[in-house]
Amino acid sequence: MENERDTWIREIDAVLQEWCQGDYVLGEYWFVQRCDPKRPLTKESEEAATEEINLAEVPIPGFVVITQTCDIVRSCKERPFIEVSPLFEVDPQRLLEIQKARRPQYTYIPGVAELNLVADLDRVMTVEKAVVAEWKRQQGCRDDEEIRALGQALARKRVRFAFPDDFVGFVSELQKRIKNKHNKSSNEGDALRALREIRVRASPSWNSPNIELMFWFIRDENQVDFQGLGWNQLLETWLQLIPKHGRFQDVNGSVVTMEDITAKDYLESDPLDLDHLSSQN
Numbered sequence: 001m002e003n004e005r006d007t008w009i010r011e012i013d014a015v016l017q018e019w020c021q022g023d024y025v026l027g028e029y030w031f032v033q034r035c036d037p038k039r040p041l042t043k044e045s046e047e048a049a050t051e052e053i054n055l056a057e058v059p060i061p062g063f064v065v066i067t068q069t070c071d072i073v074r075s076c077k078e079r080p081f082i083e084v085s086p087l088f089e090v091d092p093q094r095l096l097e098i099q100k101a102r103r104p105q106y107t108y109i110p111g112v113a114e115l116n117l118v119a120d121l122d123r124v125m126t127v128e129k130a131v132v133a134e135w136k137r138q139q140g141c142r143d144d145e146e147i148r149a150l151g152q153a154l155a156r157k158r159v160r161f162a163f164p165d166d167f168v169g170f171v172s173e174l175q176k177r178i179k180n181k182h183n184k185s186s187n188e189g190d191a192l193r194a195l196r197e198i199r200v201r202a203s204p205s206w207n208s209p210n211i212e213l214m215f216w217f218i219r220d221e222n223q224v225d226f227q228g229l230g231w232n233q234l235l236e237t238w239l240q241l242i243p244k245h246g247r248f249q250d251v252n253g254s255v256v257t258m259e260d261i262t263a264k265d266y267l268e269s270d271p272l273d274l275d276h277l278s279s280q281n
Contacts, residue, residue: 008130012076015133017269022088023139024112025068026062031086031125033058060086064109064119065132066154066218078263084127088120088153101197104160104241104274107153111140121157151170161270164206170248171272173241191234194219196258201269215253216261216269217237231255 035045035056044056063084065072071079088106090098098118099108106118141147182192196218203212217235232255239253 003216009075009077012130012133014075016129017073017077019065019072019132020138020139020147021065021072021149021154022109023068024062024064024109024138024140026087026112026138027136029060029062029064031058031060031121031123033055036070036226043215052138058086060072060195061089061115061117062087062112063125063135064112066124072129078267080128080130082129082132083124084132085119085121086123089116091192092116096193099273100195101156102150102152104157104273107150107157109144109150110146111138119231121154130200135209141230156271160273164272167202167206167248170245171242174238177238177241181265188234188237191219191231196220197271198272199266199267200272210249211226211247212250213242213248213252214265214269215242215251216265217253218253218261219255219257221226221257 009108033042033044035041035048036055037045037049037052037054040049042056042058044058048054048056058101064087066081066085067082074083087109090106094103095108095113095116095118097103098106101108105120105122107121109117109119141150144237157172178192181188183189199216199218201216202208203214205211217238219231235253237257239251242248242251244251244266
């Protein structure tokens with residue numbers, strides 16, 4: 001005979017069968033973070049410090065589920081927890097940068113993008129599945145491509161490559177150019193917004209005393225040459241910002257599509273993003 005606990009476990013499991021990684025909930029919610037009231041680092045922890053408590057509550061517009069779908073749908077009897085991140089509002093320019101995977105602190109959630117909301121992956125909270133079962137589920141990803149992009153963004157947050165300090169300085173002018181031109185109404189601005197990602201490979205390795213660099217500017221397949229300023233001219237402009245210096249004595253680049261770059265070159269290169277190249281997010 002089924003007891004009360006078995007009944008609501010079955011009910012929770014049934015509701016969670018509909019949830020997927022990337023699904024979200026909107027409303028008045030609170031993110032809870034532990035803090036040191038003697039050394040508060042955020043506005044919310046400063047407020048908690050006045051009450052001499054070590055838990056700060058932060059108002060947020062909603063949560064997104066970041067637990068993998070296969071673990072979400074497993075019975076709460078064996079796997080009772082789900083990880084969620086808070087939704088965070090950004091301006092349209094940063095939203096586009098996040099969509100292009102250039103701000104790995106955040107991840108793009110297609111279902112809520114029209115509200116300029118993204119997931120803040122620096123903040124993760126664990127809740128029990130019974131809590132999520134009471135939320136009004138909103139679909140975060142609508143097709144396999146969006147699901148795959150979300151999974152890659154979540155993985156990138158944890159496994160992204162740490163570039164050497166001298167390389168960070170070496171590409172600083174290129175970084176500034178990208179940030180300054182990205183949102184401009186110009187051919188170059190259009191081109192930067194059309195890039196899927198920028199990748200770089202160091203040969204023979206990042207630890208070598210002399211390094212050959214190859215930059216791949218990967219553009220969307222459906223983008224054509226821009227009138228008056230072609231991709232080759234843009235590439236020349238960008239490469240002029242990273243002339244040979246120090247260990248980096250041979251610098252090359254190419255504008256390609258995903259169909260052009262080989263799997264070997266893709267796997268042996270590392271993605272550039274603005275968080276990698278800047279101390280300011």
